[in-house]
Amino acid sequence: MIVAVDGPAASGKGTIARAIARAHGLPHLDTGLLYRAVGLGVLREGGDPADPAQALAACRFADATLADDALKSEAAGKAASLVSAHPEVRAALLERQRAFARRPGGAVLDGRDIGTVIAPGADAKLFVTARAEVRADRRHRELVGMGLAVTAEHVLADIRARDARDSGRATAPLRMADDARLLDTSDLDVTAAVAAALAMVAASGLTAANDHTP
Numbered sequence: 001m002i003v004a005v006d007g008p009a010a011s012g013k014g015t016i017a018r019a020i021a022r023a024h025g026l027p028h029l030d031t032g033l034l035y036r037a038v039g040l041g042v043l044r045e046g047g048d049p050a051d052p053a054q055a056l057a058a059c060r061f062a063d064a065t066l067a068d069d070a071l072k073s074e075a076a077g078k079a080a081s082l083v084s085a086h087p088e089v090r091a092a093l094l095e096r097q098r099a100f101a102r103r104p105g106g107a108v109l110d111g112r113d114i115g116t117v118i119a120p121g122a123d124a125k126l127f128v129t130a131r132a133e134v135r136a137d138r139r140h141r142e143l144v145g146m147g148l149a150v151t152a153e154h155v156l157a158d159i160r161a162r163d164a165r166d167s168g169r170a171t172a173p174l175r176m177a178d179d180a181r182l183l184d185t186s187d188l189d190v191t192a193a194v195a196a197a198l199a200m201v202a203a204s205g206l207t208a209a210n211d212h213t214p
Helices: 013-024 034-042 054-059 063-067 074-083 085-099 113-118 132-145 154-166 190-203
Strands: 002-004 028-029 107-111 126-129 180-184
Touching: 002 013, 002 113, 013 028, 013 063, 013 107, 013 126, 013 190, 028 034, 034 054, 034 063, 034 085, 034 126, 054 074, 074 154, 085 113, 107 113, 113 126, 126 190, 132 154, 180 190
Parallel strands: 002 107, 002 126, 028 107, 126 180
Antiparallel strands: none
């Protein structure tokens, strides 16, 4: 089975996708890490993530790069939003994501275009969102916890800018698939959000396999 979890930055989709993967004994891919790896690669070469040629060249990264802690940085997140707007980059990473989804038994993928582009035939589709102010607060607390000195105002402005780029790009824009289930986590804690997501997956006809059998 394939589960697609989409949504904007800091909506909680990653936490939810990992929980679904654990409940069903499935592999999980945070596809945003692919774009962060590309963006970080451009930055480390002293390049500009807004340049499509430089971004495309950075798509040839090793899988081990996905474990780099630097991918969690604010700089990597900003660069990812820029490189993901390039059609050439999205095309280069497309098959990598689809191959993961085609794993025996299925997989759980989260990102911006899983249910609309990567796995439109997914067995369950969730669109996880939250108010921009709530998402910014979550992201701000995360960054402060990492020891970074950033203001709440700066993080909110960045969240809104990323939303605009992700939703406004010409190729594979962020949008809710027509057959996806909407989950607003604005007023939910992690436990409640995960429980709601698992219920939505179950409502799609998929039940959790405690013995990790897909």
